[in-house]
Amino acid sequence: MSDDETLPRLGEIGLTNFAPYLMNRIMGRYNAGFRDEMAALGLTTPKARVLASLAVVDGPVIRDLAVYTVTEQSTLSRALDQLATEGLVRREADPQDSRATRIFITDAGRAAFDSLWPHMVEAERNLFRGIPDKDRRAFVATLQQILANIRKHEF
Amino acid sequence: MSDDETLPRLGEIGLTNFAPYLMNRIMGRYNAGFRDEMAALGLTTPKARVLASLAVVDGPVIRDLAVYTVTEQSTLSRALDQLATEGLVRREADPQDSRATRIFITDAGRAAFDSLWPHMVEAERNLFRGIPDKDRRAFVATLQQILANIRKHEF
């Protein structure tokens, strides 16, 4: 932010060459579609994200789950209330640290995720329709680098 | 979704290879940082997005602006109320269609955007820190293809 005179102007770049804009636009639509499909399954976005995350790492501490699910702690806390009430996840006190709570997916929760996952795969395929596999892999590799650049947590 | 037996399982892919997850995670953090900086300038995310969009296309109809800014119509309507009150944008009735309202940025609005833009550029540079220019360009090209795949509007 020192040499302002070399800053490109937005008008020159154009919104459609500004990566964050494109990504917001893409994810805005992706998430909107996702949300509608989830609603049909009785899930909200945060709840669906919890199930998806638990399908990969079961039993995380809530704070970590908040990172995985890209959800505010307070929002997550309430989503977990609902999921627990519905019997899709289970809260369990951490034996090492009694401040912490670990979240486990239940069989019902896993079943719910199984009905949700095909929608996610389908939506992802739609994103990359017509894009060569090679390009897709390069794209994901760059995404991983970007995430590494900005992540503040250790995973 | 016909040949379900070929569906990869999320556990196998891993969340960190699932592009939508990575993009949500990246934009979640990007937007959070952006939001904090904007708050310091007295702007919310939707308001900042309006100013950024108007810096590129001035005088759009509100419905189009909603697409550009990736914002719900009702949310946008209220953001415009605030921006207009603050004198950063101006609503103007469309002469052709008196249902429509066109939005124009004011000098004060342009000044506000000018103080905001360096933050956006800086944040974008942070994303791509250490990533070769060639890769960055390929990445943006793929983003554009993805957007083309999912966009329902004509721009």
Place this chain on the structure above:
DNA sequence: CAGATTTACATGCATTTGCAAATATCATTG
């Protein structure tokens, strides 16, 4: 060209969100 549809935008209202504070537990330090 009257009546029925569609489109543009604003707004009422219920829900969701997120910040900040509260609570409880752990860690550190003098």
Place this chain on the structure above:
DNA sequence: CAATGATATTTGCAAATGCATGTAAATCTG
């Protein structure tokens, strides 16, 4: 080892969000 500070989670509350609806103007249709 008491005291201070950090960490994990929940919750109160005000603000933001989004759906559904309202109003007004344009478009379509028979």
